Amino acid sequence: MERLADALDGINRGLARGVRWIVVAMVLIQFAIVIGRYVFGVNSIAAQESVLYLHAAFFMLAGGYTLLVDKHVRVDVFYAHLSPRAKRRIDIFGHLFLLMPSMLALLYWSWPSVRNSWKILEGPMSVGGIEAVFLMKSLIPAFCVLVMLQSVAILIRLLRSPGTP
Template sequence: MIDRINTTTANLVRWLALFMVLIQFAIVMGRYVFGVNSIAAQESVLYLHATLFMLGAGYTLLVDKHVRVDVFYAKASPATRRRIDIFGHLFLLLPSMAALLYWSWPSVRNSWKILEGPLSVGGIEAVFLMKTLIPAFCILVMLQSVSVLIRLLSQRAPS
């Protein structure tokens, strides 16, 4: 079920990449061909980019395409890789996501309380929505981490 949540989310947000390209193209054409500029259009690319990456992170973990910084992982045996993955999820990923969720929540709550406005004059009046991506990111990644852990712990340890 968790995998399905992140797969569905990814299938929805992947279209944002196309919208980002189209909007950026329109911004460049507007600015350099027609001499027209829009702060809101520029910010919309930022909002789309943030949404794409924050909501797509859980899916990236699902398909195991995230960045690995463990230099020993590539040459490790399957059993060692499994132990590294379990350790990473239990002691690094889940605690860091829980800390980020905990420490970002007051900022998100306050942003909603005042319906925080644009980043720049003439920008999109929805910073509160962009800040909401932080807890959404944390929850989706934590859920996917639990799903991966369940799979790792239910496997027989390779020899």
């Protein structure tokens, strides 16, 4: 089971190594947009939308990695002061009854929109924009799957660790 958890971790680690370059591209494109607009008086809707697409891709594809490295949002007003055993119980409960059902619901409810977007190859959000809204919408199920895979890896480790309730 540990090998399965490691393999699932590897998916998000590998993806994170590639996705981090999206931030570099995003900064460079935004810099070019600013220079183009204020120095040369040139503007491009497609270039502006590309920053939006890259931003969406970065955050949606890095969701599983964020969970892996434990940098996700956590309300630890009480959690920080609990024993390791109590933290493990809360983590197991959270993964099984909050995170997984939320991801499944998001996947279920977003799928018709994603499917329809692919069916018509949904075009740009703005006139002159990038003709690939269907690709951006595809980030939603990708996010759900990556977070659920990472959640399974974490659950495997939580349930195999000593002192599990």
